[in-house]
Amino acid sequence: MPLFLLPLLPLLGFALLMCLPRLFPGKSGGWLASGLVLLSFLLAVSRYFGLTDTPQSETLWTWLPNMALGEGGVTANLSVGFTWDQLSALMTLIITGVGFLIHVYSISYMSHDAKFTRFFAFLNFFVSMMLILVLADSYPLMFVGWEGVGTASFLLIGFWFSGRGNPADATTFAARDAEGRSNSNAARKAFIMNRIGDLGFMLGMFLLFKAFGTLNIAQLAERVETVQFDRAALELACLFLLVGAVGKSGQLPLTTWLPDAMAGPTPVSALIHAATMVTAGVYLVTRSNFLFDLAPTASLWVAWVGGLTALYGALSALNQYDIKKILAYSTVSQLGYMFMAVGLHAYTAGVFHLLTHAFFKALLFLAAGAVIHAVHEEQDVRQMGGLRRFMPFTHIVSLMGVLAISGIPIWSGFFSKDAILAAAYESNPWLYVIGLGVALLTAFYMGRWYFLVWRGTYRGDTGRGHAHPHEADPLMTAPLGVLAALATLGGFLNVPTFLGGGHAFDTYLSRAVPLEAHEIAASTEWLLTALAVAAGVIGLLWAAAEHRRGTLTDGPLGRTSTNxxxxxxxxxxxxxxxxxxxxxxxxxxxxxxxxxxGSVSRNAAAPGGLFTLWQSGFVRAYAVSMLLGTAGIIGYWALKTIGGGL
Missing domain, CATH: 1.20.5 (Single alpha-helices involved in coiled-coils or other helix-helix interfaces)
Structure with missing residues (x-):
């Protein structure tokens, strides 16, 4: 099975749903999109069982052949190709597996939306671009996927650019217009802030090509070992790559777009925050491990950016009121944990937390979506409470997600977060203290989220039709059940030695990325684990005490956290x-x-105005241009041939 089929299948779904939407009435477009992502997942599973210790590469065609770097420089062939190793296989399984569950959930969640088919076209496009990103064998091809997910996020965050009300209802026009403007602004903000990061990625690529004469990742890894290069240039290139990673993964200082991305439909929030776009920065640093291992200054920057972002996200989540924004700032914080790990060269720990986070964060976002549906689009947690009586299944799976992210044994977050804290303890005591404090804050704000939504009495505004919350339908609850099981059991993939395991996940991933040697005594590991668990338990108990006192709606830091x-x-x-x-x-x-x-600017813009007549945005105009151009070329060659014959 060729690797190109993995991104091609959802890309085909995007093309069909965008170009031929009338062929897919009702929910058929959603089922087509879901089926194609499932097929990609099954193909990935079949390829997974053929994994070897040697990466498998497939080249589709040569792109920019025989590029020479300066006089006497090395000649490099840049190809369009994909690579299959333990890291790309894992990322592919996460993207397609969790992505499929989100697609199925969306069939019900978006069933009444007027742009149902278009929504699934965008979802398929998102998945396809993310697969290109993680499968690419070179940085330029990775950048194609990088830009693709940026475009997809813009389309999906601003999907409700005209609001969600009934256009014929004049009473809701002002509210719809305000919501539409807010959604559009959020999409533009994400797009613009990501362009800052993309500039960093491009500058990093330019420096790497100048230093090594290639941008193929495997060739770069070889030349780093054999070619003499300027260490300062490598440090600068890695810092530029960090800027790219910071933009895509919403780290400080380019973090403010990520919470605003909640403007999109809830399945979009789950897809962006759990399985696709925001993990791209972590993946970039991990895939570039052979560069960052030789750039200690850049690596330290990665670790500190992660640690400070983890703290910023946790503090910001303490007193939010939007059910999704609490989770959004939580994502910012958890991504900070991942950056802290990979910056400390604990790549397997960072990627393992990426895996477990995909499970419990997708679960929490989709559970939040079920709640929003149940209370008629209300998102303020102060208007909820006591929903466990109305939605018992969603309540149970939400509790599992809260326990997982809080690091409570036996849930998955306990294993992955503990590994990161252990790596921080070994490498940087200050980052360890920050990480442990963030663990306490995480348990508190997630406990606050849980108690305000599920416990106590219902506080909904009955005058606005919120009096009768209801459980979600099977299309929404089935993915929740699968994700709850993964969030609960996923941590057992990497049980540490001192708990009787064998670091199975670390061993698996070590075939693709370096594995840091553990030099912590078993007694110390027990102590670190006890402290991490204590932080989680204390945080949850703190939230429970605030709930009993009725003060959860005014959390720590108050207005500072809310803002x-x-x-x-x-x-x-x-x-x-x-x-x-x-x-x-x-x-x-x-x-x-x-x-x-104004006249000067208009005169300066006049030549550009001529080109806008050509670049009209109408596909039919482009088709005519292509037809005329082709005819012109054929005519030219025909006349040349006739002239030569004469």
Whole structure:
């Protein structure tokens, strides 16, 4: 089975659903999209059993052949190809497996949406681009997938760009318009902030090509060992790659787009936060381990960016009221854990937490979506409470997700988070203290989320039709059940030696990435585990005590946490406000000079306006241009042939 089929199948679904939507009435488009992702998952499973210690590569075609780097430089052939090793196989299984469950859930969740078929086309496109990203055998091809998931996130975050109300209902027009503007702004914000990260990725690629003459990942790994290179240039290249990873994974300082991504439908939140886009930065650093191992300064930056982001996300989540934003800031924090691990060269620990996080975070987001549906699109946790009586199944699986993310034995987060804290203890005591504190805060804000939503009495506004919450249908509960089982049992894939296991996951992944040797005594590991578990238990008990006192709606840090430590305000004052001031001043100056400034700009833009007539955005115009161009080329060669014959 060729590797290109893995991204091709969902890409085919995207093309069919976008170009021929009328062939898929009702829910058939959702089933087609889900079936193609399932088929990719099954193909990935079949390839998984053929894994060897040697990476398997498949080249589709040569791209930019025989590139020479300067005079006498090395010649490099850049190909379009895919690689299959333990890391890409794991990422593929996560993307297609969890992605399939989210697709199935979405069939019910989005069933009444007017753009149902288009939504699934975008989901398929998202999955396809993410598969290209993790399967690529070179950085440029990885960048193609990188940009693809950025485009898909823009389309899905802003999917409800016109709001969700009934367009014919005049009473909801203002609310729909406000919601649509907010959703569009969130999509633009994600797109723009990711472009900053993408610039870093590109600059990193340019430096690597200048230093080593290739951007093929396997060739780079070989040349790092054999070619003399400037260490400072390598450090700078890795720092640029870090900028790319920071943008895609929502780390400080480019983190504010990720909570705003909640503007998209809840399945989008689950897909972005659990199985696809935000894991791309962690994957980039892990795949580039042979570079970061030789760049200690850049690696330290990765670790500290992760540690500080983990703390920022946890503090911001403490006093949020939106049921999804609490989870969004939690994602920011958990990604910080992963960055901290890979920055400390504990790559297997970081990737293992990526795996367990995909399970419990997808579970929590989809459970939140079921709650939002049950209470008629309400998202304020202060308007919930006591929902366990109305939604017993969703309550149980949500509790499993909370226990998993809080690091309570035997749930998966206990094993993966413990491995990261142990790596931090070995390498950097300050990062260990931050990680342990974040574990305490995580358990508190997730306990707060649980108690405000599920315990106590129902606080919903009966006047707004919220009086009768209901359990979700089987299409939504079935994926929740599967994810709950994975969130509960997934940690047993990597039981440490001191608990009677053999680090099976570490052994598996060590065939693709370096494995850090553990030098901690068993007694110390027991102590570290006890401290981590104590942090989780204390955090949950703290939330329970606040629940009994009725003070959970005013969490620690109060308004500072609600406003996410005012980071958005800082950006607005430093960037947005000055830009608006300059624009306003130019507008006043234009009016005072009788439009002189405007006329200059219009004259400067006039040549570009000619090209806009050609780049109209209409596919039929492009088709005519292609037809005329082809006819012109054929005519030219025909005349040349005739002339030569004469």
């Amino acid at each position: 996410a430590l005012y980071l958005d305000t800082v950006y607005d004052n430093l960037v947005s406000a000055p830009s608006r001031t300059i624009a306003g001043a130019l507008d006043i100056a234009d009016r005072s000079t009788d439009g002189l400034i």
